[in-house]
Each structure stands twice: as structure tokens, then as C-alpha cells.
Amino acid sequence: MAPKVFVPSPDRPPPVDTSGPLVWIRRNLFRDVPNTLMTLLGAYIAVTFVTAVVDWALIDAVWQAESRRECLDLVGRSGACWPGVFVWFENLIYGLYPKDQVWRINTGFLLLVVWMVPLWMPRVVSKVAIGLSAVMLYPFLASYFFLGGEKGLVWTALIAAGLWGLIWVWATALTETLTGKSVGTWLIGRLGRSGADEATQMRIRRGAALALFVVSVLLVAPAEFVEVRTQFWGGLFLTLVISGIGITFSLPAGILLALGRRSKMPVVATLCTVFIELFRSVPLITILFMFNTMLPLFLPAGTEVNQLVRAIVAVCLFAAAYMAEIIRGGLQAIPSGQYEAATSLGLGYWQTTTQVVLPQALKIMIPAIVGNFIGLFKDTTLVSIIGLFDLMNMARAVGEDSNWLGLFIEPFFVVTLIYFVFCFAMSCYSMNLERKLSAGRERS
Amino acid sequence: MTARMIEVRGLNKWYDQFHVLKDIDLTVRDGEKYVICGPSGSGKSTLIRCINQLEHHQEGDIVVDGIAVEKKGRNQRAIRSRVGMVFQSFNLFPHMTVLDNCTLTPLLGLGMPKAEAEEIAMTHLTRVGIAEQALKFPLQLSGGQQQRVAIARALTMRPKIMLFDEPTSALDPEMIKEVLNVMVELAEGGMTMICVTHEMGFARQVADRVVFMDGGEIVESAPPDAFFDSPTYDRSAAFLSHIL
Numbered sequence A: 001m002a003p004k005v006f007v008p009s010p011d012r013p014p015p016v017d018t019s020g021p022l023v024w025i026r027r028n029l030f031r032d033v034p035n036t037l038m039t040l041l042g043a044y045i046a047v048t049f050v051t052a053v054v055d056w057a058l059i060d061a062v063w064q065a066e067s068r069r070e071c072l073d074l075v076g077r078s079g080a081c082w083p084g085v086f087v088w089f090e091n092l093i094y095g096l097y098p099k100d101q102v103w104r105i106n107t108g109f110l111l112l113v114v115w116m117v118p119l120w121m122p123r124v125v126s127k128v129a130i131g132l133s134a135v136m137l138y139p140f141l142a143s144y145f146f147l148g149g150e151k152g153l154v155w156t157a158l159i160a161a162g163l164w165g166l167i168w169v170w171a172t173a174l175t176e177t178l179t180g181k182s183v184g185t186w187l188i189g190r191l192g193r194s195g196a197d198e199a200t201q202m203r204i205r206r207g208a209a210l211a212l213f214v215v216s217v218l219l220v221a222p223a224e225f226v227e228v229r230t231q232f233w234g235g236l237f238l239t240l241v242i243s244g245i246g247i248t249f250s251l252p253a254g255i256l257l258a259l260g261r262r263s264k265m266p267v268v269a270t271l272c273t274v275f276i277e278l279f280r281s282v283p284l285i286t287i288l289f290m291f292n293t294m295l296p297l298f299l300p301a302g303t304e305v306n307q308l309v310r311a312i313v314a315v316c317l318f319a320a321a322y323m324a325e326i327i328r329g330g331l332q333a334i335p336s337g338q339y340e341a342a343t344s345l346g347l348g349y350w351q352t353t354t355q356v357v358l359p360q361a362l363k364i365m366i367p368a369i370v371g372n373f374i375g376l377f378k379d380t381t382l383v384s385i386i387g388l389f390d391l392m393n394m395a396r397a398v399g400e401d402s403n404w405l406g407l408f409i410e411p412f413f414v415v416t417l418i419y420f421v422f423c424f425a426m427s428c429y430s431m432n433l434e435r436k437l438s439a440g441r442e443r444s
Numbered sequence B: 001m002t003a004r005m006i007e008v009r010g011l012n013k014w015y016d017q018f019h020v021l022k023d024i025d026l027t028v029r030d031g032e033k034y035v036i037c038g039p040s041g042s043g044k045s046t047l048i049r050c051i052n053q054l055e056h057h058q059e060g061d062i063v064v065d066g067i068a069v070e071k072k073g074r075n076q077r078a079i080r081s082r083v084g085m086v087f088q089s090f091n092l093f094p095h096m097t098v099l100d101n102c103t104l105t106p107l108l109g110l111g112m113p114k115a116e117a118e119e120i121a122m123t124h125l126t127r128v129g130i131a132e133q134a135l136k137f138p139l140q141l142s143g144g145q146q147q148r149v150a151i152a153r154a155l156t157m158r159p160k161i162m163l164f165d166e167p168t169s170a171l172d173p174e175m176i177k178e179v180l181n182v183m184v185e186l187a188e189g190g191m192t193m194i195c196v197t198h199e200m201g202f203a204r205q206v207a208d209r210v211v212f213m214d215g216g217e218i219v220e221s222a223p224p225d226a227f228f229d230s231p232t233y234d235r236s237a238a239f240l241s242h243i244l
């Protein structure tokens, strides 16, 4: 007898009342009378607001004019007057940086992107080293692009170190992606010395690193950029420089301060606590002011500290103090059992801290840390108080131009959009990072 | 006579005014298995935590494998590297895979190359029957599996003594069995062990001596048969009737 043929039953659509967009809408937006009223009210507010903004910014806006007067004659105050922003746009982004040198800023930031790209390449394993090199070496390269000017011997070596780092990062990214080996191992393989003893291999690695450094020096030495003094820096560029340095400094410094505050050594703990409490209890604006006016008094007469440097130092210290408390919160969330397990496994203080405690603490603190970065980014607007022309201050300057006198709303609108884009990007990145780090580590 | 692995003499410890351990004397020889039991709060955990220096004592001497604990804690790491510890709450590192949990000490503590460290880790994971879970994260395992990983992790340090602090009291009955099996096997392999546990079947099977503590003191220390069949003190008898 032939076996019976199994006929799979056809799929049925799910019952109508349990799913589907219409059901969702009915359930969540029009469930009952109060719910429906709230939905309609919310929709009314949203529509009114959006149409008002669109009318002002696009439909009624003036796109071509020579001065604000012309705009006012055309549409009055009902539409935006964009020409003023167009004229000032380059200043909003680059400050008073000489126009023919602006490419240096663009290249500088592009280099950072190029430096970081390998961090997102899946087969690259040396991500920590690449990240560290971006923090430790990129600044030298970037500061020469931004500042230019005479470079002495030391300065040349540092810039060369920056270039060296960039080349190393990409060499690593390429060999790890293509062959799965680190640059050094790949190079030794190519030289046919894989069988050599460890000392020889080490010598080859050192030699290659040194040769690359010499090449970098030779490349860097002839480069000559005109000096652009920091007085001419401004706009988004200045905002990014200040907040970028503040952000990169605040994380490691905050970690050290937080560890110090929890230290068993009373002197270290007291010093860290005093520092943190001091800087946290004073508004940033006060710190900026103090550093700007009082720092020169403490320094030996004749030493000139650049105003931008003063602002950056103030921002860094302030940010580090805040970051320290966030990190400390994360450290406290790690159960003592983790320390005990690490200690009983024979790990020392730094091993326990870097391998066991910090990775867990930083992971739970990502939202707070990124929140702090975003706060810092926006707080840099305060540097206008000591006369630096950051993005915000530059926007204000538009309305003081005789042609565009009183044009404040439009530049602030644009600046708001710029801030939003940057902050929202950071926020998205933090959410993405959280998802990535928690994948597979929890019982789902 | 075999060497003395652990020697505790006149140990006294206080938490502020509270006298947790009172004049503790304890000698464990190479290969001996001790089971410590007693009511909650009697100081069992504190005693074994003093042995590997997770807690510091105020009076008395502790000698581990010939190394005397110094008050200043200068030889802490030497002592800890001889003593493996397994906790009631496993204390695995949740952000690392099971394998990484087990290679940590060989890599960082003993400075082995990666390949060798992984080999050692896999040997011990195989020994506790969990090799096929090596690439999972701890929270993806059951309690019994986690505790077995914790045992394997402690073993990667090549300890001479293993301390267990109620390793099975956070587990369901079936899981208790799998963990106890691993411990029995370890005992049969000749490891020196001190286990704080109330698993009396385990005590009967492997212990050379059962130590009963109460109120910070060692009330009674006897071979398991003697202890279970004819406890000397009323306090131990009452405790036994309670848990058996």
C-alpha cells in the first residue's frame, strides 16, 4: 500500500482584530473619546507648527537680496531672509579663516574620518590600537593643518608621528582585512622570515617602524603651510575643535579621576575628590572667565597663553570633573563579587580595572557618557563670553553686520539645525553602540 | 607525614566591635578535604575568605603552602595564585565569553601566549564537561553550567588549594548534582579542598574532616562518620537534626 501523501495546510491570514496597521491605529489613536480628542489635538498642534515653519522658512522666504532692508520690503517679517545667511555661511562654518586656506580645515577633518574608517571594518581586529592612535597621534597632524607656520625640529617629529600613525592605521586595516595578519606579521612573511626567532622578528618590526617614521619625516619636512593664528578661527570649526578636544580629554581624565576618588590611598582620593567637587560646583561660565582673566596672573610675566588654549583648558577640566562622577556611578554598579573573583584569580589592580571593571562600567554608562558629550558640545557656546567666535557667536555677528542689521532669527535657525544634526548623530551612535555591545550577551 | 597546605593559628577577626572569628585553629594537609558547616552567620565565609586574603584578620597567623600571610599584604598575590576560589554566586565576568573568562588568568597572571592559554582553558572546560559552550556568554548558561565554568576558571590558575563557599546553594536540585560530581572528581584527583557546604552526602563521600562552626568558633572537628553518627556537642547534634 502506497503511503499517504502529506498535504501541508495553507497559511491563513491572522485574525483581523489582532494585528495590522488599521487595528493598531484604532487601538492606539482612536480607542475612546478622550483618546480620540488627544490624538486630534496633538495632530492639530503638530500640523500648525510644521506649516508655520514651512511657510516661514520656504514658501514666504526671500532667497535673493542685497540687504535685510530689501527682504523686509519684499515680505516683511512673514518670511525668512536667507541671503544674509548665505553671505555669512562660510564664516559660520570656518570663522575668519582665510578663504584660500579653508581646504586645510576640510582636509584636517577628512583625515580624521579616514583615520576612523577602519574602526567600522568588520575584519579589523586592532580596533583599540587604532582608536588610541586617533586620540594620541591624530591631533599632531590636525594641528599642523589648522595652525601651519614655522615648524621646529620637535614639531616636525610630532607631525611626522601623526602621519606615521595614519599610514600604520591603514596598513593594519589592509593587511588584517586581506590576509588576517597584523602588518608586522605580514611583512615578516613577505620577507620570508616567519621562521626566524622572536628577537630577529622584533628587530624587523622595529626597523620597519623606524623606516616608516623616516619616510614620514621626509614627507612632512618640506610641507609649508601659512600660519593662521587662532584669532581667525571661528564658527563650526572652532566649536568642533573645542568640543572635540574636550570630549577626547574628558573620558580618560574622567576615568582616572573616578578611579582616584575610589582609591584606598587617602592622598590620591582626597586630591581627586577636591578637584571634582571644585569644578562641579562652579558654572562653566565662571571657570572660563577665571581662566581667561586670572590664569595670566599666575603665570610668570611675559608668558603669553593663547586665549583659545585657555578656553580649551577650562572646558577640559570642567568636562573631566563631570565625566568622573558619571564613571564613578558606573563603577559603583559593578557588584563586589566581580572584584573578588578577579582578585582571587590573581589579577592585580590595573588588570582587574581594565579587563573586568571598566568594560562593564563603561557599557552601562554609555547613555550617560554620550549624554555628557552632547552637553559638552552645546556648552562650548559659552566660550563666546570670553570673546571667541564659535558657531553661536558667529551667528550673532550676522545681525550686527550693517547690511543685515537685526538679522538674528535666520542664522540662529540654521545654527540650531547644525547643532541638532551633530547632537542627534551622537545620540544615534550611542543607541547603535548599546545595541551592538549587548548583542548575544544576555539571555534573550 | 604530608606537607601542611594551610595552617591557621589563633585567628581572630572583628568587624568593628563584632567578633566574627574567635581563636580559630585549623590545619589542612596536602590532599585533604575539609567540609565546613554551621548555622548562618557563624563565620564560615569569613574564615575561608581570610585564607585567600579577601578579608584581613587582626590577630593570629595564616600560612598557605609555606607562605605566611603578612599584615601589610605584600605577598597577597603569591598566596592568591595558589588558592582557587569558587563563590556561591559564580561571579563569572558577564562581558566575556566562557573561554575568555578562563584564559584571563593564564594570559595576564601567568603570561602565557594565547594559543597555550586557550589550550589550558579548553582542557579544564572539557574536564567540567562544558567545552562545547566555550564561545557562549555566561548569562546564556544555566546556573549549574555557570558554576562549573567558575570551577574550570579557578583551575586554570593551577591552584594547590581550592576553596568553595556554598557552591551549590544558589542552584536547583538537578544542577546541584552536576556541580557536586565535578567537585567529587576534583577531590578524587587529589586536590586539597575546603568546602563550605551543607551537602552532607558530599561530606560523607569525600571529606576527610567535617568542621562545625557556630558563633565564630570551631565547635567540633571530626571525621565525617564520627561527626554524623555521634556528634560530641549538643549544638552540632541540633544542627544536624535540622538539616538531615
Ligand SMILES: Nc1ncnc2c1ncn2[C@@H]1O[C@H](COP(=O)(O)OP(=O)(O)OP(=O)(O)O)[C@@H](O)[C@H]1O
Binding pocket: B015, B018, B020, B038, B039, B040, B041, B042, B043, B044, B045, B046, B047
Ligand atoms: N563586611 C561585614 N561587615 C560587618 N559584618 C559582617 C560583614 N560580613 C559579614 N559580617 C557578619 O559576620 C558574621 C559572619 O558572616 P559570614 O558571612 O562569615 O557567615 P556565614 O557563616 O558564611 O553565613 P552564611 O551561611 O549565611 O553564608 C555574620 O553575622 C555577618 O553579619
Ligand SMILES: [Mg+2]
Binding pocket: B044, B045, B046, B165, B166
Ligand atoms: Mg557564607
